[in-house]
Amino acid sequence: MSKLNFKIITHIMGLLLLCNGGFMLIATIVSFIYKDGVTMQIMLAALSTMFLGIILMFLTKEHQKSINKREGYIVVTFGWIFMSLSGTLPYLFSEAIPSFTNAFFETMSGYTTTGASILNEIEIVPKGVLFWRSLTHWIGGMGIIVLAVAILPLLGIGGMQLFAAEAPGPSADKLHPRITDTAKRLWFIYFGYTAAETILLKLAGMDFFDAINHALSTLSTGGFSTKNASVAYWNDQPLIQYIIILFMFLAGMNFILSYFGFKGKFGKFLKDEEFKWYIIFLVAFTAVSALIIYLKADPANSVIDHPMVYGEAESAFRHALFQVLAVITTTGFVSADFTVWTPFLKIVFFGLFFLGGSAGSTAGGMKIVRHLITIKNGILEFKRTLHPRAILPVRYNTKAVSKEIVFNILAFFILYMLSFIIGSLVLGMLGLDFETAIGGAASSLGNVGPALGKLSPVNNFDVLPAFGKWWCCFLMLIGRLELFTVLILLTPFFWRNR
Known part of the structure; x- marks a missing residue:
């Protein structure tokens, strides 16, 4: 292996910081418009981040303009860390979150689109800071690296290695042979969906500030809300919740399918196995949840001060659909407390923490396609036992899946479950009860947001x-x-030079 090109790595870190500071300037404008008293603090955070980015880029302007796979992994991982570190500044400078640990948690939760929060009184936080909080979701949703891929060619740097490290799933579909054009098309769809949801939520009766923040959180499958009760605040306005349901569904779907849909190629939906099972899982779990809620759950206890209303049957269906989608797509919005919907449903929703949305979406988790290929391979193992000499490849969308991809997915499952077990053990060692420990680990690892227990x-x-x-x-x-x-x-x- 060749030596690492630290200059290009540092240069890209500078570029990401420069972009991050630019997004902070948008939050500064929001703060100024709403006169929330922290405009100068957010601007200082923006200028500090941009200045550091410019310095890093200037010091490494004489660099070799090529990047290999190892450097791609470093850029993606450290890019997320650098963005999160700099992203704490609006919280710290405005003193909305004075603790660095808490500020970093909130920021990492934002960029990873987890949606877990440490804020107890969200509604008293300055609007500019709340907007920045939602914006971290939106940036992380499609991936800061995909954004960088669209910019890097301007600097004479190829971006394929970065895209591969950012999206290492089994799907290799592209919209265009050039990775830059792929990134641009994905961002165009992403931006369009965000704008559409903002307009629809505003027309449905939501305040514009709340509308744009929830749109940013929905399309990124993040889950940060501007209200303490999350989307349960609008439990008496079903239309608002149905609009969010629609866009959670779109965000949890492969964005490439959205592109084909806009091109009129609807046959792609029917041929895509993952999309079919996405619908099947959604319908099945919603039906089971709605029936149990209707027959057994106590809607009045689902969310404090924001009970489920508007007719029992409709309410049961809407909240079941909302929460199943919120967990499958790892959006994490809350319209009701699913942990009080009978012990059976609590276990069902805990299981959904491990499902995840579609590959090529902004959702976290394992992804449905990995489950499908693992199950198919397991079934074929029975056949191989009976017919050891038969060639029985795993097929996905009618195509044979290579053994390398199958092995990669199996390794991913093992590593994911080991990470969950170790994650739970560490939280248990800190004194958390069993339910809180396993819920916190599963939710954090799957980027879900809400968990179990405390x-x-x-x-x-x-x-x-x-x-x-x-x-x-x-x-x-x-x-x-x-x-x-x-x-x-x-x-x-990984770090050895040979």
């Missing part, structure tokens, strides 16, 4: 000790970047 939808992660918050940040990071990208940096052979 971290349930009506509570938050502020109850964790300081080390617990840092540990959950680590789980969020490896979960968002799909394990291998981060964990490979912890292996000795």
